[in-house]
Amino acid sequence: MSEIPETASTVVWQSSPPGSIYDYIKVASFSIGPDGLVDQWSWRAVDLFGITAEEVRGKDPVEVFMPAELRPRGHRHVAEILDGKEWTGLVPFRMPGTGGAHGLAEVYVMPSETESGDRAALCIVVDVRALRRIESDLAASQAIFGQSPFGFLLFGTDLTVQRTNQRFAAVFGGTADEHRGRTVHDYLSRAEADRMTASLRRVLETGESAIDLQIVGAAPGSSDRRHWSINLYRVHSGSGRPIGVAGIGTDVTRRHIAAREAASARRNLALLNEASARIGNSLDLETTARELLDVAVPGFCDLASVDLCQGLLSGDEAPPGRWSSPHAEGYGGGSAELRRVAFASAVSDAPLVATPACSPEGSAPTAVGAVHRYAFNSPCARALRTARVQSIPGEDGSLVQSTLAVPMVAHDTVVGLVQFSRTKGSEPFGERDVALAVELAARAAVCMDNARLYRREHERALILQRSLLPPGDPEAAGLDIACRYLPGNTATEVGGDWFDVIELPGHRTALVVGDVMGRGLRAAVAMGELRTAVRTLALLDLEPAEVLSALDEIARGLGTPSGAQQASRVAHKSRDADLSEVYLATCVYAVYDPVTRRCTFANAGHLPPVLVEPGEEALLLDVPPGMPLGVGGEPFEEVEVELAENALLALYTDGLVESRDHPLDEGLRAFRTALTNPVRPLEDVCDHVLNTLDTRHGEDDIALLMARIQGLPVEAVGDWRLPREPRSVGRARELARAQLITWDLEALVDTVELLVSELVTNALRYGEGEIRLRLLRDRTLVCEVWDAGLVQPRRRRARDTDEGGRGLQLVGLLSAAWGSRRTPRGKTVWFELALPDGDSTAEPTVEQLLSMF
Numbered sequence: 001m002s003e004i005p006e007t008a009s010t011v012v013w014q015s016s017p018p019g020s021i022y023d024y025i026k027v028a029s030f031s032i033g034p035d036g037l038v039d040q041w042s043w044r045a046v047d048l049f050g051i052t053a054e055e056v057r058g059k060d061p062v063e064v065f066m067p068a069e070l071r072p073r074g075h076r077h078v079a080e081i082l083d084g085k086e087w088t089g090l091v092p093f094r095m096p097g098t099g100g101a102h103g104l105a106e107v108y109v110m111p112s113e114t115e116s117g118d119r120a121a122l123c124i125v126v127d128v129r130a131l132r133r134i135e136s137d138l139a140a141s142q143a144i145f146g147q148s149p150f151g152f153l154l155f156g157t158d159l160t161v162q163r164t165n166q167r168f169a170a171v172f173g174g175t176a177d178e179h180r181g182r183t184v185h186d187y188l189s190r191a192e193a194d195r196m197t198a199s200l201r202r203v204l205e206t207g208e209s210a211i212d213l214q215i216v217g218a219a220p221g222s223s224d225r226r227h228w229s230i231n232l233y234r235v236h237s238g239s240g241r242p243i244g245v246a247g248i249g250t251d252v253t254r255r256h257i258a259a260r261e262a263a264s265a266r267r268n269l270a271l272l273n274e275a276s277a278r279i280g281n282s283l284d285l286e287t288t289a290r291e292l293l294d295v296a297v298p299g300f301c302d303l304a305s306v307d308l309c310q311g312l313l314s315g316d317e318a319p320p321g322r323w324s325s326p327h328a329e330g331y332g333g334g335s336a337e338l339r340r341v342a343f344a345s346a347v348s349d350a351p352l353v354a355t356p357a358c359s360p361e362g363s364a365p366t367a368v369g370a371v372h373r374y375a376f377n378s379p380c381a382r383a384l385r386t387a388r389v390q391s392i393p394g395e396d397g398s399l400v401q402s403t404l405a406v407p408m409v410a411h412d413t414v415v416g417l418v419q420f421s422r423t424k425g426s427e428p429f430g431e432r433d434v435a436l437a438v439e440l441a442a443r444a445a446v447c448m449d450n451a452r453l454y455r456r457e458h459e460r461a462l463i464l465q466r467s468l469l470p471p472g473d474p475e476a477a478g479l480d481i482a483c484r485y486l487p488g489n490t491a492t493e494v495g496g497d498w499f500d501v502i503e504l505p506g507h508r509t510a511l512v513v514g515d516v517m518g519r520g521l522r523a524a525v526a527m528g529e530l531r532t533a534v535r536t537l538a539l540l541d542l543e544p545a546e547v548l549s550a551l552d553e554i555a556r557g558l559g560t561p562s563g564a565q566q567a568s569r570v571a572h573k574s575r576d577a578d579l580s581e582v583y584l585a586t587c588v589y590a591v592y593d594p595v596t597r598r599c600t601f602a603n604a605g606h607l608p609p610v611l612v613e614p615g616e617e618a619l620l621l622d623v624p625p626g627m628p629l630g631v632g633g634e635p636f637e638e639v640e641v642e643l644a645e646n647a648l649l650a651l652y653t654d655g656l657v658e659s660r661d662h663p664l665d666e667g668l669r670a671f672r673t674a675l676t677n678p679v680r681p682l683e684d685v686c687d688h689v690l691n692t693l694d695t696r697h698g699e700d701d702i703a704l705l706m707a708r709i710q711g712l713p714v715e716a717v718g719d720w721r722l723p724r725e726p727r728s729v730g731r732a733r734e735l736a737r738a739q740l741i742t743w744d745l746e747a748l749v750d751t752v753e754l755l756v757s758e759l760v761t762n763a764l765r766y767g768e769g770e771i772r773l774r775l776l777r778d779r780t781l782v783c784e785v786w787d788a789g790l791v792q793p794r795r796r797r798a799r800d801t802d803e804g805g806r807g808l809q810l811v812g813l814l815s816a817a818w819g820s821r822r823t824p825r826g827k828t829v830w831f832e833l834a835l836p837d838g839d840s841t842a843e844p845t846v847e848q849l850l851s852m853f
Helices: 006-010 043-049 061-065 067-084 128-147 166-172 190-208 253-278 285-296 311-314 379-386 432-470 521-538 544-558 571-581 664-675 682-692 727-742 746-766 809-815 846-848
Strands: 027-032 038-041 089-093 102-113 118-128 149-153 162-164 210-217 225-236 244-253 303-309 336-345 389-392 400-410 413-423 479-488 497-504 508-515 585-593 597-606 611-612 637-641 647-652 702-709 717-724 771-777 779-788 817-823 828-833
Touching: 027 043, 027 067, 043 118, 061 067, 067 089, 067 102, 067 118, 102 128, 118 128, 149 166, 149 809, 190 225, 190 244, 210 597, 225 253, 225 571, 253 432, 285 303, 285 336, 285 400, 285 413, 303 311, 303 400, 311 336, 379 389, 379 400, 400 432, 400 647, 413 432, 479 497, 479 682, 497 702, 497 809, 508 521, 508 702, 521 585, 521 664, 521 817, 544 585, 544 597, 585 647, 611 664, 647 664, 664 682, 682 702, 717 727, 727 746, 727 771, 746 771, 746 779, 746 809, 746 828, 809 817
Parallel strands: none
Antiparallel strands: 027 038, 027 118, 089 102, 102 118, 149 162, 149 244, 210 225, 225 244, 303 336, 303 413, 389 400, 400 413, 479 702, 497 508, 508 585, 585 597, 597 637, 611 647, 647 702, 717 771, 771 779, 779 828, 817 828
16 A cells, blocks of 8 residues: 555545444554564554554554553564464554544454565554443443333334333333333323324434323223323434434323322312302302302312201201201201202203202202202211211212212301212312312301391391381371481491481470481490480470480480499590490470471481471571580570471481582582472472482481471361369360360260369369360360469379369370370360270270279
């Protein structure tokens, strides 16, 4: 070989077909002639040593390749080789292109013979670096296949298994060698195997790796579904030729279960959060049940129903403790009476009964609104008795897979039953689902129990409020009355505003409107105490100013602690101040006389009455406001006003005319405008006022009392003055008889003559000044006898020896009512009789008459 061809600089290690061992092991050769000099030099030697044939041919190889310190030993070995000995050893050499760095070659020298019979040698050289790389590659391959904790497969280009590791064989059985030649169809279901095959083919064709390919299957001999995460990548030869696809499989079943549980937990938390926001927005039981099902279907289950105890819906008090006795009242051998109040379904044609095991007695489907019972041995009845969840599996052929019968328990009381059902194809209920079902039912149960308590308290509050207000439409002589009451606290519908219409002697009427400062039940209680006090004071027939003065003293007494509280008054000054404030109130008290059509007003810090006379604009009466009740220290003034026939008088509280959105003056102006020219019926006038004014109902209580002035006609009044002499008694009887005959009241003549004679006689005997007799005919007949004396008559029991003292006893027996009152110039004694066409007073019995003697 005289010179190196031009292709020597581009020589490659492989000249054999791809896949040869020479692709990996770098082998070079050269020969030594009989003279110990290099005579042949291969192209691979050129590449390995970086020395051309011209540079080395004819030279001593020891001098060319070996370091100086090793050359003596090298000459000895060359001499021995030429003597016919073989030699193998490691020889350092200078590496080409590395600035003098040394490499290490394994040299195998074989003695040879030339044509002339001279001794020569053939040298085979292997780069030790390539051998070390092969050893490392083999060790890595063995580590992956033999020591990897993951399942490992190597697929050939035909997508059959070429090699597996022991981890894979441990899962799918047999030894690693027994899996050679298999395909993915031998391990997976058809659908999963087709998906895996498609992924293998795509990786082999494109070279793009498949990361975290999720495969579901079951190991041989097991029915447990396993989840694997598969990573696929293409494998190449040393020359870059694709030779297959490697796959690493990791069992991620636990991770999948954990992820599913985490997703379930997040779903449950989301459901609970939604339940908190949506359940209990209403205090209506049926609405709360529907809110529960709106949350549960379809987010938690496919079918659901709610049954509530009939006693809860009818307003009966729930029994204390759990309904644990099957023989308790209301069970009748089965469950208590229940009413289906809600049903929801996420599937079409869903049955009203989720499972036959919980069918009501009679096995008829339970529609919403139906009342039913569950059989004693049914799971639903057992859930109600024990207050524990019952899991009910679905039956063959049924749409339902499983059902949870969950009792609705609030404060150790079962208020109903909710059934959650999932249809076949849905995930079955787990322990977390049972806990969630119990929580959902419990939240709804608490809301329903709150609704029950609210309804009970609401009814009690309404009873209290109605008991404190006049029943029905009040009636009064000479007045057409209409009234409205709207509490500001819509939660309890009770408040501190009140109105009253009180009948007084002589067909007079007291009109009262008041407002206790504060709201709610405490204000209502204070209002009731003040209203009772007003009625008591009104029956004493005091003047309006006197009534308010006495009421002021009562209000201050109600707000002042007593007894032990009084001893610690200084220490609890702020608390006592708050207590006193509850009983601060404003009030207007008016007394109307239908005979004179005059009305006397007294005001304790309240808004002025409004008067509308026919054809005139509404005006505010100038009544001195005075101080609110409970403040004390200031007297109250009276104002007397003569009212025109058909005039309209309105008493009201500030909730009607005042709000945060407009000032009081604007509200009063709007109120007066709404009352101008009230020609419609009085009830319509009230509705018009409430509909016209911007009352902002809910901010404060509203009380409105309206009266249209009628007055007693002149022909309904008999009024006479009698001199102070004995014959006036007979004259009084004659006048009374004549007047009663004129009124067609002959049936009352004898009784009235007798009673008038008694009262006039007493006026002559015990009174002073001129005597006045007055008869008033309206819904009843009233007789009044006036005189200037200040001594009030007193009814007493006469002794057997007394000749007198039985007159007032007789008046009390024969009249419907009697009494006396002070007047500015004396006193008035009166009695009242029912008209013959009304509820006539029964004649006194003989025993009653004899009891006077």
